[in-house]
Amino acid sequence: MLTKTGLHAIRAMTLLGRLAEGEYVGTPVIAKSIGAPPNYLGKLLQALARAGLVTSQKGAGGGFRLARPAESIRLLDIVEPIEHVSRWTNRGTDWSQCPEADPLFMNDRWNRIRDDYVHMLQSTSVADLITEGEPVPAAANSSERYTMP
Amino acid sequence: MLTKTGLHAIRAMTLLGRLAEGEYVGTPVIAKSIGAPPNYLGKLLQALARAGLVTSQKGAGGGFRLARPAESIRLLDIVEPIEHVSRWTNRGTDWSQCPEADPLFMNDRWNRIRDDYVHMLQSTSVADLITEGEPVPAAANSSERYTMP
DNA sequence: ATAAAAACAGACATCAACATGTGATTAGTG
DNA sequence: CACTAATCACATGTTGATGTCTGTTTTTAT
Numbered sequence: 001m002l003t004k005t006g007l008h009a010i011r012a013m014t015l016l017g018r019l020a021e022g023e024y025v026g027t028p029v030i031a032k033s034i035g036a037p038p039n040y041l042g043k044l045l046q047a048l049a050r051a052g053l054v055t056s057q058k059g060a061g062g063g064f065r066l067a068r069p070a071e072s073i074r075l076l077d078i079v080e081p082i083e084h085v086s087r088w089t090n091r092g093t094d095w096s097q098c099p100e101a102d103p104l105f106m107n108d109r110w111n112r113i114r115d116d117y118v119h120m121l122q123s124t125s126v127a128d129l130i131t132e133g134e135p136v137p138a139a140a141n142s143s144e145r146y147t148m149p
Numbered sequence: 150m151l152t153k154t155g156l157h158a159i160r161a162m163t164l165l166g167r168l169a170e171g172e173y174v175g176t177p178v179i180a181k182s183i184g185a186p187p188n189y190l191g192k193l194l195q196a197l198a199r200a201g202l203v204t205s206q207k208g209a210g211g212g213f214r215l216a217r218p219a220e221s222i223r224l225l226d227i228v229e230p231i232e233h234v235s236r237w238t239n240r241g242t243d244w245s246q247c248p249e250a251d252p253l254f255m256n257d258r259w260n261r262i263r264d265d266y267v268h269m270l271q272s273t274s275v276a277d278l279i280t281e282g283e284p285v286p287a288a289a290n291s292s293e294r295y296t297m298p
Numbered sequence: 299a300t301a302a303a304a305a306c307a308g309a310c311a312t313c314a315a316c317a318t319g320t321g322a323t324t325a326g327t328g
Numbered sequence: 329c330a331c332t333a334a335t336c337a338c339a340t341g342t343t344g345a346t347g348t349c350t351g352t353t354t355t356t357a358t
Contacts, residue, residue, distance in 0.1 A: 060305070154316075
């Protein structure tokens with residue numbers, strides 16, 4: 001569903017979201033904290049910087065921080081430049097060209113699933129992921145299914 | 150969402166579902182019909198045969214056909230041996246190990262999406278995809294969004 | 299001010315998995 | 329027996345996911 005790179009990006013952004021105003025944190029620290037390969041994370045953060053999601057400061061005491069307030073950064077913003085989710089919406093395998101499977105039927109089902117997915121990415125901001133230790137109302141099944149994207 | 154191989158598989162299976170009892174159709178015909186690379190399709194069909202979804206007949210007039218009635222073959226059956234969807238459910242990146250993002254929050258959202266997706270694959274059978282030209286009630290937006298998985 | 303250290307930035311390099319193509323081989327059907 | 333079609337083995341291109349090394353700034357301490 002989500003690639004590893006996408007997860008790294010989300011995790012890194014969430015961490016950056018907890019920083020105080022004007023504070024920076026370096027790649028090695030982020031990498032260790034979220035359990036991502038430092039080298040790879042470097043490239044990823046650069047990409048996020050190019051995408052305008054984070055800004056960087058060189059030199060000692062420098063590093064990365066969010067370019068905009070955490071509330072205004074949606075998960076889709078992060079994932080899009082990495083995974084090109086929009087391709088699912090814009091173009092792709094056109095079922096209607098395939099007389100074997102009923103196009104409308106399939107499109108209808110797929111569309112609902114995909115739309116839900118994209119909508120989730122759109123409606124969730126980085127700030128939403130930072131619940132800052134607030135005890136979340138326990139989901140009944142939390143022990144059975146910690147799975148993954 | 151779905152890999153190309155998975156799509157090829159679903160399309161091929163749907164085509165096979167339209168065959169008459171005891172009829173076989175060969176790889177080249179299937180490939181041409183669904184627009185898939187013949188060579189690759191060959192391998193794929195073998196895999197599906199190993200998975201017990203299709204049976205093959207060698208020699209002239211041979212080919213592939215469904216091993217079970219189309220009603221009893223769910224999309225998940227087809228996709229699973231190819232894409233290992235079950236991995237999403239069984240194991241994977243455990244958000245609870247990552248204190249940066251609230252685990253329950255994420256799990257909850259992801260779980261819902263993933264469950265919906267898997268459920269769709271489970272509740273749709275090959276037979277469902279064969280509407281045999283029956284005019285499907287036109288979805289209002291069918292012209293705007295023929296997209297894809 | 300100048301040197302040293304701490305970071306970002308970017309160019310290669312590798313490994314696995316997906317997606318395909320080619321050719322030889324073998325097994326049935328007609 | 330000849331033809332056809334599955335089966336199998338090997339080869340290639342691409343993309344995702346990483347690692348390594350080499351700059352090149354910029355800050356900080358002397």
